[in-house]
Amino acid sequence: MVHLSPLRQAGQAVLLSLAPVTALAQTPPPAEPAPQLQLDLPSTTGEVAPPPANLNPPPIPIPAMSPAQQGYLNDWLKQGAQQGLSSRNRATRALSGDALVSAVLDRARALTRGRVDTADFLEVWALRPAAFDPRPGLAAAITADRLPQWVAGLTPPYAGYEGLRKGLVAYEQIRDAGGWPSLTAQSDAATVRRRLAMEDKEISAAEPVSAAIQRAQRRYGLNPTGQLDARTLASLNVQVADRIGAIMANMERWRWLPRQLPENRVQVNIAAAVLTMFEGDQPVKSMRAVTGSPSNATPMLASSIRSIVVNPPWNVPTSIAKRELWPKGRGTLIAQGYKILKTPEGGERIVQPAGPNSALGRLKFDFDNPFAVYLHDTPARGKFSSYDRLASHGCVRLEKPVALAEMMVQGDPELEGQIQALIDQGKTQRVSLPREVAVYLLYWTAFAGSNGAMNFREDPYGWDKLLAQKIEASSERAAAATLASKD
Structure with a gap:
């Protein structure tokens, strides 16, 4: 379980690597003397040996751009707010030469691996985007005159990212039109309906306002009572600027992910406390979960599940x-x-033996990570019926662990259909999976529904505002560096 403060020092990625050790087999001495090695040693007569090959070759040169290409890239650079790289578009002067190349390369890196440098991550933001060098792609795109195609390929290729991008446009329009009014418990039905219509395009004058309130409550992850209770009012009264910040933060997190996720994987939305199982890149099962409380944040991370512990003891x-x-x-x-x-x-030290009352329940899904968190069963089932399920010490408690385990052992004739029988044996044993299953613990507080409407969850760890601030600050530094550069 994680026991780190969610705001502990930033940027310290914990990397564990094991170097393989190769044993050298001894061989008999050769029958003939080995040939003498010809060594390039410095000459004693004053001649100098040639320098070694350059281990750091110069960067790929960027071809000269046509005026049309320069104009296209300058227009593209003005659209940073459309990708959530800043809260508003900035007025910028037209760039050319090295200044234009530098700004384009910076924007390409920001779209591909994130605007915020990993050195500025919190420790519990344990996702690390892959390195990316945009120079070869930019050079090839200029040469082939395919800059629009190169630009289109920089953003994450996920429907989730595109849904947020479209949502960002809609909420920026609401902001630029003056935002929305605050509601109170005494607001009349007409006022409530107008407020709901700003986010809900399906609302109609004929339906009861309670039905529209229920849709809003589902979008916010609240109990859909249809009543304008305190939590619903609080969600409706979140300022539009904060909703924009949440969308920006979630777009940034999408940029941290690999461009192709494993087809078979488990994803946990920490903020919504929901686990989803994917097979063939399609969601096939979802279940409620219990994730870390605000004082015991569940970290964002990626790993792989290779085994399940049946009837696990709990080493407290x-x-x-x-x-x-x-x-x-x-x-x-x-x-x-x-x-x-x-x-x-x-x-x-304290140990709770395996059994029906163990805090880990009957199943524990292990995966390597520096926080000692894992997925596990629990004897405390009451939280799963609640809409407030951020209550663990950092691990992820599962509503239906046996069903998840059965999905993971499919294809193994000795294990398939046998998980409950193994539990019933009562002994602690580790079961290896027939194939490892990727696991992603992610923090999605904003996402588009199937109809395009934005869904929001509370920001229990305060990560959205912090990340939005970091995005803005990083974009401002990049813009200042561009203005300071010379053509």
Whole structure:
């Protein structure tokens, strides 16, 4: 489970690498003397050996651009707000020469791997975009006169990103028209209907206003009562500028992802507390989850699930033991079934044995990550019926873990259909999956529905505003650098 403050120091990516060790087999000595090696040693007569080959070749040169190409790229650079790289379009002077090339390369990198440099990430933003050099593509596009096609290929190729881009345009239009009014519990039906219509294009004058409120509540992830309760009012009264910031932040997170996701994968939307299983790149099963509370953020990360632990014990992390269990007293802990074990360092640790009351339930889905988080079952089922499901210590609790496990072992004749039988045996055992399953823990607080309407979730960790600020600051630095450059 994660035990890191969500606002701990930024930029420290934890990388673990294991270097393979190759054993060298000994061979008998050759029958004949080995040939003498000819070494290029410095001459003793004053001659100097040639320098080694250049290990850092010069960057690919950018061909000269036609006036039409320069005009196209200058117009493109003015459209940063349309891709969520700034909150408003900036007036910029026309660029040419090295200044234009530098600005275009910077924009290409921002669209492909994010506007914010990874050195400025929070530690729990553990997704790391792949390196990208836009120079070869730009040079080829200029030579072939295919700049529009090159530009179109820079943004993430996902419907989720495109839905946000279209939503951004709509919300910027609302902002530029003056935004929306605040509602109160005393607002009349006509006022409420007008406010809802600003985000809901399906609203009609004939339907009851309660039906339109229900649609809004579903878009916000709230209980669709049709009543204008306090939480619904709070969601409707979020300023449009904050909605734009949320869209920008989510577009940036899309840019951090690889351009092709594994076809078979598990995705968790941390903010919505929902897990979705994909097969063949299609969503095939979703279930409710419980994710980290605001004080125990579930990290964003990508990894792979290779095994499942059946009937897992819970080795209570030190931070949880200190904060929640040790204050109960040793006698109470032992009476509740915990075991207190000695550590090699002479201290003590708490373990909850496997069983129906174990905090990990009957199944634990392991995957490598520096935060010690995982997916797991839970005996506490009440939260799954709630619309507020951010309550864990950072791990992801699953509503239907057996169904998920069965999907992961499909194709293995010894395991398929046997997960519950293994649980019923009562013993702890690790089950290897027939194939590893990619897992992504992501933080989506804004996304477009099937009808194009924007859906929003609360920002429990405060990451949206922080990331939107970082995007804006990074764009301002890039714009300042461009203005300071000389043609």
